[in-house]
Amino acid sequence: MTAARYLRELIPQAEVVLLERNPTFWSGPMSNKWLIDIVDTDFLNHDMLSPAIKYGYTLVHTEVIGIERDTKTVRTAKGNIHYDYLILSGGIRNAYDAWFGNDLRAAEYTRQHFPNAYEPNAEMLALKQKLKDFKGALSS
Numbered sequence: 156m157t158a159a160r161y162l163r164e165l166i167p168q169a170e171v172v173l174l175e176r177n178p179t180f181w182s183g184p185m186s187n188k189w190l191i192d193i194v195d196t197d198f199l200n201h202d203m204l205s206p207a208i209k210y211g212y213t214l215v216h217t218e219v220i221g222i223e224r225d226t227k228t229v230r231t232a233k234g235n236i237h238y239d240y241l242i243l244s245g246g247i248r249n250a251y252d253a254w255f256g257n258d259l260r261a262a263e264y265t266r267q268h269f270p271n272a273y274e275p276n277a278e279m280l281a282l283k284q285k286l287k288d289f290k291g292a293l294s295s
């Protein structure tokens with residue numbers, strides 16, 4: 156989003172298109188305050204369309220499923236998009252295979268039961284719920 160904003164500002168004639176799968180922006184920074192209810196959800200969660208309109212770039216909500224560098228094409232769930240220049244910032248992703256190899260069940264179990272909230276959206280909500288449900292440690 157930052158790159159899209161400043162590209163439009165620095166090269167006004169450029170057609171800038173931002174591809175994003177999440178419907179809203181969830182901030183990782185400051186999320187600890189949200190996890191323990193010091194700030195509310197509006198503090199972290201923002202719509203993405205307003206900045207796109209304000210700064211004049213196009214926002215397309217879609218999943219990127221592939222990139223063909225030889226033909227300069229991004230394949231998305233909504234079809235192919237051609238580009239002259241491509242900036243990639245896909246963020247972080249859990250690599251459960253480093254722990255569990257091909258054991259997809261173990262990876263899925265860990266994802267569901269131990270969300271680390273490094274990925275925005277659902278994982279952050281799941282971790283907050285776990286904190287709410289936490290009744291304290293067992294004493295021996």
Ligand SMILES: Cc1cc2nc3c(=O)[nH]c(=O)nc-3n(C[C@H](O)[C@H](O)[C@H](O)COP(=O)(O)OP(=O)(O)OC[C@H]3O[C@@H](n4cnc5c(N)ncnc54)[C@H](O)[C@@H]3O)c2cc1C
Pocket residue numbers: 174175176177182183184185186217218219220244245246247272273274
């Ligand atoms: C809990 C937490 C706290 C943090 N605190 C700080 C802090 O205090 N200060 C600081 O400087 N940094 C902090 N960070 C780090 C900071 O959030 C990241 O460094 C920064 O967001 C990385 O920017 P990015 O654009 O590379 O990735 P992101 O902000 O993660 O953006 C990547 C986007 O790509 C989208 N995406 C991924 N794959 C696809 C796909 N296939 N198709 C479509 N869209 C896709 C994702 O939905 C996401 O919106 C924190 C991170 C976390 C998780």
